[in-house]
Amino acid sequence: MTRVLIVGSGPAGIRAAETLAAAGLRPVVVDEGARAGGQIYRRPPAGFTRPAEKLYGSEASKARALHDVFDRLVAAGQVSHLPNRSVIALRDGVAHVLGDTLEKIRYDRLVLATGATDRLAPVPGWEVGGVYSLGAAQIALKAQGVALGRKIVLAGSGPLLTLLATQLMAAGAEVAAVLDTAPIRTQLRGGLHMALARPLVTLRGLRMRAALGRRYHAGVTLDRIDSDESGPTALLWRDARGEARRTACDTVALGWHLRADGMLADLAGARFDWSPAFAQWLPRADPLGRAGDGVYLAGDGLRILGADGAELAGRAAAIACLQDLGLPSPDPATVLRRLRRMQRFAEAMACAFPWPVEHIRHLPDAAVVCRCEGISAGDLRATLPVSGPEANRVKSMARVGMGRCQGRYCQLAGAEIVAAASGTAPAQVGRLRAQPPARPAPIGSLLAAGDREAE
Known part of the structure; x- marks a missing residue:
């Protein structure tokens, strides 16, 4: 068989x-x-x-x-x-x-x-406890009926941003703001083609968006997350007109599609x-x-x-x-x-809700890119004279992507920073090679490995 x-x-x-x-x-x-x-x-x-x-x-x-x-x-x-x-x-x-x-x-x-x-773009201050991915916040809600915070800010772009906001609101959570980095004009341009391909799905998304009311802001720029010893206290951002805004919160969830x-x-x-x-x-x-x-x-x-x-x-x-x-x-x-x-x-959809390339490429040197290892944008830029703009060499020199997530959350942003600093493109920077184990594994389990024949 x-x-x-x-x-x-x-x-x-x-x-x-x-x-x-x-x-x-x-x-x-x-x-x-x-x-x-x-x-x-x-x-x-x-x-x-x-x-x-x-x-x-x-x-x-x-x-x-x-x-x-x-x-x-x-x-x-x-x-x-x-x-x-x-x-x-x-x-x-x-x-x-x-x-x-x-x-x-x-x-x-x-x-x-x-x-x-989740596809994540670093935001200065995102390395503190109380900053999650949109997917993590959704899993907590679905699996345990828990909202990860009392006053929540959702930021990023893509359909999950709107969906999670409506799900949290339906569960009784307080969503202080929904901050979308995609400009309205970009959303309209991509949204037309979305409607031509799947009109009912697009309409359902628009209805969810309307339910958010004045919580929703498009075309924003995320400046930083302020925090204290208990976690986030506010997200500082600029609206589409460039005006500085501050939204108090105790939880932030981030994500740019998948x-x-x-x-x-x-x-x-x-x-x-x-x-x-x-x-x-x-x-x-x-x-x-x-x-x-x-x-x-x-x-x-x-x-x-x-x-x-x-x-x-x-x-x-x-x-x-x-x-x-x-x-x-x-x-x-x-x-x-x-x-x-x-x-x-x-x-x-990818056209309507783009990956925030310019935000990532202009991150300040102090901004943490790899949360697992605490590697900053400045660390990556400083490595380039020795490593050159090649993903695996940058990893070996700067340790970006060597942590628990194995680059799942930092690889794409890191490539954008390396590409910008070296005057090349992310495709030329390359991708991190996969290495086993694909998930963290206890040493004891590796030593005691057995065989199982599926029936």
Whole structure:
């Protein structure tokens, strides 16, 4: 029997598992969460009484449908589900999986549905406790019904900024301000193309925006986060006219859309290309997600297309796998057509809510870029005469990207600073090479590694 390993049980992983199971395969699904659903449809612990409509809003029916599909597959024995585990290394058809112990799972085909992480731009003062990513604030709200603060400022750009604000408000949290770095004219230009690709989704976003009222400010410049020993006290910013503003708060959440998590794709041998549209490195794959011999990519870890796009990409990756195995598979034409529409929408969204290049390139020397290691923008600039403008050499000299996140949160901003200081482009700076373990692992678990054959 061919052994297919799926990493991730969000929308992409669930639909991939469903498609493979329908063809008679029994995939093994490994996921870091306790329950399937991914980040966007993250499920709270068993016994949590908050209804799906409060957790997922207008997407409640989609969330329930995905959860039900996966639960039925597991209950029927069509899928082997290994929750609370992280794949930390891949080599020679073996996944090294960290749970209570380190296990080794052999596979013949690999589907990576690893999703995305927050894309973060440094703001002076963001290194203090009480400054979170938008995704972290949303996870706390969904998983535990907790708002991470009593007076919250959300800042950045992208759809999650507006969505999280409305979710927090619906939960009764006080949102002091929603600060969007994207100018209105840029949003209008990209928004037109968004509406042409997905009119109903665009309209839903506009309705959420309207619900924010005077809390929402577009085209802002973020100057710094003031704090004391207890955490943030205020965010200082300038409005679209350049007037200085100060918003008192005890919590700040930041985020500029998403960054594809390509760590495992890199370890699996995928190649990467710089995407000017998305201002990040994205793995190379064919339209169905083939990224190498027996390696298939799906969801936001391949392209940032959102939850609906992830479901389609999960089906596409499974179809590619079945084709390569010579097994009967669904016709991919409809899936591919819908994926192309999702791609047009995503590119328009990236245009409407751009990565704040100029803000990053002009950060003061004292601003911390790498929170894990405490590396400042000045540290990066000072390293260039020795390292040159190459990402991995800068990492070895300045330690940026050597911390717990392994560059997930600082790599893109660091590349912008290096590019600006050296008169080159981020694509020429390159990307940090992935290294195992992909997640922090206790030394004891590495020493006590065992073998596990998925049933």
